[in-house]
Amino acid sequence: MPVFNFISNGDVLFHLPVPGFCSFRYGLALLLHFVNMGISGQHTCLSLTIVTMVNRTDTSGVPNASAGQKLDDTKNPVYNWSPGIQGVILSSFSYGAIIAYIPVGYLSGRFPVKKWIGSAVFLSSVFSLLTPGAAHLGPALFIVCRALQGLSQGIVIAAQNAIWVKWAPTLERGRLISVSYSGFKLGSFLVMLGSGFICDLLGWPMVFYILGAFGCVLSLLWFILFYEEPKDHPWISIREKEYINSSLAQQVSSRRQRLPIKAMLKSLPVWAITLSVFAYMWSASLFAVYTPTYLSTMLHINMRENGLLSGLPHLCAYICGIVAGEMADFFHSRKIFSLLTIRKLFTTLGLLLPVIFSLSLLAPGLGFHGTVTLLVLASASLNFSMVGGFINVLDIAPRYYGFLNGVEILVGTVGSMTSPLAVGHILSQWMDSKLAEEEERHQMENQPPPRKVPGFCSFCYGLGVLLHFVNVAVMAQVSCINLTIVAMVNGTDTSGMPNASAQEKLDDTKNPVYNWSPGIQGVILSSFSYGAIIAYIPIGYLSGRFPVKKLVGSALFLSSVFSLLTPGAARLGPALLIVCRVLQGISQGTVHAAQHATWVRWAPPLERGRLASISYSGEDSRMAAF
Template identity: 60%
Template sequence: FSTRAFFFLLPDFCSFRYGLALFLHCCNVLITAQRTCLNLTIVAMVNSTDPHGLTNASTENLQDNTKNPVYNWSPNIQGMILSSIFYGVVFIQIPVGYLSIIYTVKKTIGCALFLSSLLSLLIPPAAEVGEAYIIACRVVQGMAQEIVMIAQCQVWVKWAPPLEQGQLNSICQSGFLLGIFIVLLVTGVICESLGWPMVFYILGASGCALCLLWFVLFYDDPMDHPCISISEKEYITSSLQQQVSSSRQPLPIKAMLKSLPLWAISFSMIAYYCASSTMLFYTPTFINSVLHVTIRENGLLSALPYLFAWIFGILSGQISDFFLTRNIFSIITVRKLFTTLGLLLPATFKTCLPYLTYNFHSALILLILSVAPGSFNFVGSLINALDIAPRYYGFLRAVTSSFGVIGSLAATTLTGLILSQDPEYAWFKVFFSLAATEVIILIFYLIFAKAEIQDWAKEIQETRF
């Protein structure tokens, strides 16, 4: 039976839509690497012996190696450079979500990916000129990367059959996690062997190459693609007949604001973003303060949870769609089940972290379990907007992600304040507050979440009768 099932499923996994999901997976790996690599390269870029230097550009006595120019950036300037990637994100998300409904996804993603890659190539010369230029590059780069992240959600409105949305979305979204793992693992090696500028040059050149492939391989509508098989075209279009149409309707803003299922998704985004961002930014600090390992070991330990998160993300899509295709669970049951796993499991293990840090192996296992299960949200609340309003999915994903970004900024800022003011009990407060947020929002989601297409998201002619 298992052999027959394998050969039955093989044509689907070799289909063009799964190839598209894998290609977007690679795009997400790349833009995540471009976004987060500076967190590590800045260690090599800054003169650690003179952290409060007054000059912006590198000086001759600091340039022991032309491959690694060093700059006298104060800690405040370093903080501004690192956080500048998020400055434009909050303001760009909702406009991009709206424009992704109007303009072609092919041009939107392709141009944004090229812009992000070009700016990655420009960061080393911008740093040579002054910190204001590198901040400007990072602000625009962050906006371009957010355009890629939001616009790709609109791809699955026309390319993902309802029973495969979990698999295709999880393959695509898990690229963000693999990108973090690769950056934490490889960036230090490149800095030591080739110099820190090569990190940006390699990632920028790779992005330009992916951009060219995107314009060649992707079409907005599967019916227009010359390479996809006729049977796959018919399967995709027939499965989406009742879900999406080409007609444009004005956004029902008032109805959206009154929609409790949409608010449930928005709040769940806050919980997911708060937890994931805080763990991403502060896991190296936690490891350093508790386990006292070397920098190289810290990078490896910080990366390991994201390798497991990537694996969990891929598996969650397969399992969720298995439940749906076999009619084991309904769509709303699947969404609530995986959201519960994605919020409750990390919350539980976070509360255990402060008590078991005396043992290296137990701390490592708890770190993995505090991060990796969050990937279950990919087929839970993070894709739920596609169930309740497929025609507005790109816009709604942008709106709900905006809630998440604002929450993550607040959470990371508050975590910094807690760590600076209460060093003795800081980690207890950080992990318990994150866990409490996840549990409270999970309860709200379980009560109000829906999976049926809402009345305000249906065709106008359907709602007239």
């Protein structure tokens, strides 16, 4: 659709058509598209090549033990890196990138960015060329090389945001930025598409060499074709220059402007945008890094098929990002939705839909096509966020766009950095548990058949029955007051006198009655727990180090003594009754905590549930006392 410019000449208003897609601002978006495609390929290629670089059959996790001798040639060196080391390697790129975002985002709003981006693209390409050698020398040097490459690409990502403050008209921001950012997804797709074939035919090191050479060419083109502002471009038309300048006339330059840090920290929109970017980059990193490994593990496909299928989500995400930009600008230009509603709508779709599709992967019976389809939908729908939170800062604070965008990408990179680490740690724990289960199963298979031993008519079951009755006794002593207090308290007198006996109302003295208020009754009923809670931790610790026979026997005797003293204590006053119940709680807490250590020595692993349930069921038999 043509775009019109409005030029005032006295009382006459001229409508002049402005170049649309065949314009220098779209040419700049396309140049950034290819720059982002190149650096994204350098970043993402490791997610697929690491499948070939790592020996999956050896889980010893030796830091850099080359298994290249197992291959017919040396085109594909293989290393025995554990899942934990792989997680560090995959996330090491973010360690460097995270350093650059805020300072570069701030400085890009104050100084020209042409040399910054061109030099950073060149350095990233050099580190890509050095990657195979660094991997051969050890994982430590490999991690350092990836971190420095991350630092270089962090400069590119943070600095390019300031370009659109000067080049993107208000009604075309979504379209232009989505075109430039979609290069990240196209780069990932092309790398996934071609890396599998390159690894099979030429070896995984060639992936890094080809991408490094391509990046050097992009750096040269950047220095030749890019200009800081429309007014500096020698070939841009006057119509397009005036259109851009008139559209951005309301913006104020951030140069010589102090950063309102306090206002930014108090701004809820800034926090909301930052958290949405964190969620996006956490998910995007997870999909990009572990999709090849997931496909290889779950679907058992070869390297070429893995490359094709791993690239498919990136292709769909690339298309989805461009379509989202077109839709956002269409809704804005036609005033179908407000700008705020558009940003919220696309952010919500970009964060909610991937969660739904990812959880659907857990459904049983998906099969090959169902798994691939859900992975594609999850990765593609994530790109709706590109015209949500990522652009929203340009709407609310264009003069500080570079700095704020650097902050939000920094926070987002924390997500992209920690998600591979978290998954690597989880996979390491899972592999350790699987190895332990396999070892235990192997030991059980090699054990001689078990001899027949006595069952219920045995001493261990006799001990279970003995503890059953011990628990019956102690729990009856605990719970009896819940019922007897109904007879002990005068329910018709609410004066709350501490211990005024009302036994004159009875014919005999077998049921002394006391005028205790509901508050006092509550303290009496809960006083048992005050003592029991003191005993649990120290007795639980000591019972594992010392014999429990005397502990349990003595505590049971003391609890019974305090039960005998309870009526006299009640007659002397509620305070003494409370003390008596607290001491009884300490005694019974000792019984309860110490008896657990008994089953460490007496319960066979295959009978622990049966024996423990017999003894503990005595606690539920206390109601028989009533």
